[in-house]
Amino acid sequence: MPPISILIIGTPSGPFADKLEHNFSTEHAGNMGTVAALTDERRAAIRGVACVDGTVDAGLIAALPKLEIAANFGVGYDNVDVAAAAARGIVVTNTPDVLTDETADTALGLLLMTVRELSAAERYLRAGRWQAEGAYPLTAGTLRGRSVGIAGLGRIGLAVARRLEGFGVPISYHTRRPRDVPYRHVGDLTDLARQVDTLISLLPGGAATRHLIGDEVFEALGPTGVFVNIGRGSTVDEAALIRALRDGTIHAAGLDVFEHEPHVPAALIDLPNAVLLPHVGSASVPTRDAMGDLMARNLIAWFNDGRPLTPVPETPVPTT
Numbered sequence: 001m002p003p004i005s006i007l008i009i010g011t012p013s014g015p016f017a018d019k020l021e022h023n024f025s026t027e028h029a030g031n032m033g034t035v036a037a038l039t040d041e042r043r044a045a046i047r048g049v050a051c052v053d054g055t056v057d058a059g060l061i062a063a064l065p066k067l068e069i070a071a072n073f074g075v076g077y078d079n080v081d082v083a084a085a086a087a088r089g090i091v092v093t094n095t096p097d098v099l100t101d102e103t104a105d106t107a108l109g110l111l112l113m114t115v116r117e118l119s120a121a122e123r124y125l126r127a128g129r130w131q132a133e134g135a136y137p138l139t140a141g142t143l144r145g146r147s148v149g150i151a152g153l154g155r156i157g158l159a160v161a162r163r164l165e166g167f168g169v170p171i172s173y174h175t176r177r178p179r180d181v182p183y184r185h186v187g188d189l190t191d192l193a194r195q196v197d198t199l200i201s202l203l204p205g206g207a208a209t210r211h212l213i214g215d216e217v218f219e220a221l222g223p224t225g226v227f228v229n230i231g232r233g234s235t236v237d238e239a240a241l242i243r244a245l246r247d248g249t250i251h252a253a254g255l256d257v258f259e260h261e262p263h264v265p266a267a268l269i270d271l272p273n274a275v276l277l278p279h280v281g282s283a284s285v286p287t288r289d290a291m292g293d294l295m296a297r298n299l300i301a302w303f304n305d306g307r308p309l310t311p312v313p314e315t316p317v318p319t320t
Contacts, residue, residue, distance in 0.1 A: 006025070
């Protein structure tokens with residue numbers, strides 16, 4: 001039988017790229033997810049999508065009449081129109097677990113950089129100011145005596161909480177429903193911000209969480225408050241965050257994600273109390289290889305036996 005045809009969105013690299021090419025007949029669409037250059041015959045042959053970097057929107061789904069599965073590279077999948085996929089009976093998969101520890105490590109690193117101004121202190125040294133001007137000023141921030149709230153206690157949130165236990169800080173969390181964990185649940189996000197002075201967001205993207213974190217949350221967090229976002233940039237009202245940092249409504253923020261990546265507002269870049277990373281939460285070679293491998297294995301498992309390894313809950317998976 002001829003090999004199954006899949007569409008690759010983005011540019012895969014490393015071992016999983018070879019795995020895709022070895023197991024499938026591949027079409028390539030770049031990271032915009034366009035199929036305009038493909039003939040009707042080639043589009044009609046595509047049965048799977050490997051989304052490495054880009055989007056799988058309703059238009060793309062409609063353009064692929066034989067599509068059965070969209071495998072996404074990443075634990076978040078707000079770049080995939082899951083409603084359109086579910087309406088067509090198309091399975092969507094993601095890559096959980098394999099990036100949990102790397103992302104949790106990044107969250108703790110970003111928190112320390114923000115509270116203790118470590119990146120600013122490094123720039124101070126590199127600019128020759130230590131020798132010319134003396135020691136870097138004492139930081140107002142510290143983890144000592146702080147309390148941490150985690151917005152979103154999924155796999156990564158739990159890994160962050162376990163790491164925070166080693167710092168001896170009290171931990172609270174916000175989710176829609178309490179979990180069986182040794183941390184205090186707070187049902188309202190603004191109440192959580194009011195009860196802590198450090199808020200770490202790991203919220204997923206999507207319409208339900210868009211701009212969930214804004215003026216009200218920052219005012220509740222208060223002038224000693226530190227905000228860290230390693231979830232999705234769309235969950236934060238960036239204009240409100242800029243105001244909060246500029247006006248002293250909160251003390252500082254550390255961000256690995258932004259609303260319109262890779263664009264970062266100049267007003268945010270200019271703020272001395274913002275630590276900014278270019279979405280590197282899972283960006284190590286071993287972790288990205290593991291994510292790509294799981295994405296490829298989801299496609300292989302689906303076409304071999306009709307059972308993907310890590311389907312998302314919103315789309316159908318056969319139970320028999």
